[in-house]
Amino acid sequence: MTESTLTKRRSPLRIKIEPRLDEPPAWYPAAVSLGAIIVALILGGIVIAVAGGNPFASYAHIARASFGDIGVLSDTIVKATPIILTALACSIAFRMKLWNIGAEGQFIMGAWGASAIVLAPALPAEASRWLFLPIMAVAGMAVGAIWGYIPGYLKAKFNVNEIISTLMMNYIAISWVNFWVFAVWTEGGFQMSPKFTENAWLPRLSEYASSVPFFRGLTTHAGLILGIIAAVVLWFIVYRSRWGYEIRLIGDNPNAAKYAGINITRNTVWVMMLSGALAGLGGMSEVAGVVHRLQTAPIAAGYGFTGIIVAWLAKLNPLVIILVSILFGALILAGREIQPSGVPKMIQGIILVCLIASDFLLRYRVRFVRGEEE
């Protein structure tokens, strides 16, 4: 064998990219997402190391501080609960290619609406829990829906870009709640309202510790049930109802939807209201289940933005959102103690970037070929 034939046979590897024509196997999208998350964690580790931290210690800490024992697992679920609802809110809007970035503001306004029932007060303090909680939930959803209605109406009527308008509504919501917390419902000049009467608290597992000792000290509250119910209902709306079919059709092909006689204007407003109501319910669950008072910082903690990532990671599937929310709840819970403090936010950003980039692998097949195979 001469030297030249050897080199000819060993022509260099080339990367060949071709559109994927067949459906990939069912496990493939999940594997790609998992791969993207692993790449994201490696990249995040590099940045942590550059900033002078220890990535291995950070990640080990996240795992231990979020899933280490039943107590912290319960806290993880508490953090996941608002994310479930904001992610559901984002998912239904994104399904229609309506970019509702305002889940944060709708969440905040939902929290305000629910708090107003207690603080205004709309109900006497000794009213039963069974009266308080449903009315607070309805109020939170209604105010959230109004906050979604405004950009929805502007989009439908004037074709106003909903990304910017929903985002601006977030800032307005924060100022609005600040006003009430500082000027109207302040507790002795502090930046928070008085604590709610206990009739307005969502029940926690720890309340039942006398009958089930295992529940002692567990903070998981009934907001989780609200989130799961909302996810199941939304799943039926999206995949099993006529309305869900219309929403999906508008998202996939607005022209086809228009020619099929679907009213895009009306659906824009309704979907934004549904989205706002879901986020608003999240806000109600957070004030009634965790904070137990109206206070800006723990309410405006970025759950609406995390919801965007979770919705995307779950491929907008309401049931998958529950699982992904728990992972992100873990990241946020454990991230509170990590230095530098921006780490959880940065990792979320890197994960989202890697996820979007990895979508390429779903649409295209990347093959390594030898030069001769052309």
Next chain:
Amino acid sequence: MDFIIILQAGVASGTVLLFAALGEVLAERSGVLNLGVEGMMLIGAMSAFSTTIATGNPWLGVLVAMIVAGLLSQVHAFIVITLQADQVVSGLALTLLGAGISLVLGEGLSKAGTVSLMPNFSIPLLSQIPILGPIFFTKQSILVYIGYLLTPLAWYYINRTRPGLHLRAVGEYPSAADALGINVFRMRYLYVFVGGMLAGLGGATISLAVSPGWFSELTTGGQGWIAVGLVIFAQWDPVRAAVGSYAFGALRRLILDIQGPMVLFGMNNPFYYNPYLGFFLQMLPYAFTVIVLVIGSREAIRKRLGAPAALGNPYIRGERGK
């Protein structure tokens, strides 16, 4: 309350929006929507401030800010131009990414103390003009003057030069531009990079001139998003973007200053006696952005103006010819 001083400070504050909006105009004219402006501004503000602390040279800070933000923009460029992903989601991701990295790398910067800032000076002669002189040409940062030069330059470049024609062609009808031998992919990468650099310059303008320092995410406080909104209001025109930017800058200053005096127009100033009303004042820039969007969108419908035709769509070579 002296309106001249408010307008003078407003022009400086509007320069931040101006740089970011001009960058976004260029990127969007090439067909790439980049919603990561807020993230690029944050990373620009952070790297400008930290470079200046380390070296003592604000010029170096501005340079580093532009390069770092430009590099960050290339993440978006790669994802949407080469990988053809959705531009909206990628832009959002870029904002999160830029904010996150800035928070991590900027840890501790808020306690760093004072640094030397970009120089301020008055223009001889021009500063003598009544009213306009004090507002535009007296004791402004050099960055403000750069903004004055950049606006007509950008307009001329886009509307009157051959590369500007290519830029518009790539944004309006990429396959025709491609057929003419213009490299659509390279052009889009380039203008996303320029957009990133200008957003970084906007960030540096905050941390080294307008409100010096690093205050984590509050440094920008949503100005990147306001800039994106202004681009829509401006109908992708640099001059209109400049007018909008300065108006918003003046509004920001007015909100800060209106709470100061006890007497306003011969009446008791309600914002002085009830400081809680300040929360409603804080809403104004964001509410005005929404109003400005409504105006811009209605005008676009009436005059049949519109976004660059290919805005938001990836260019896939040969897809239409098939």
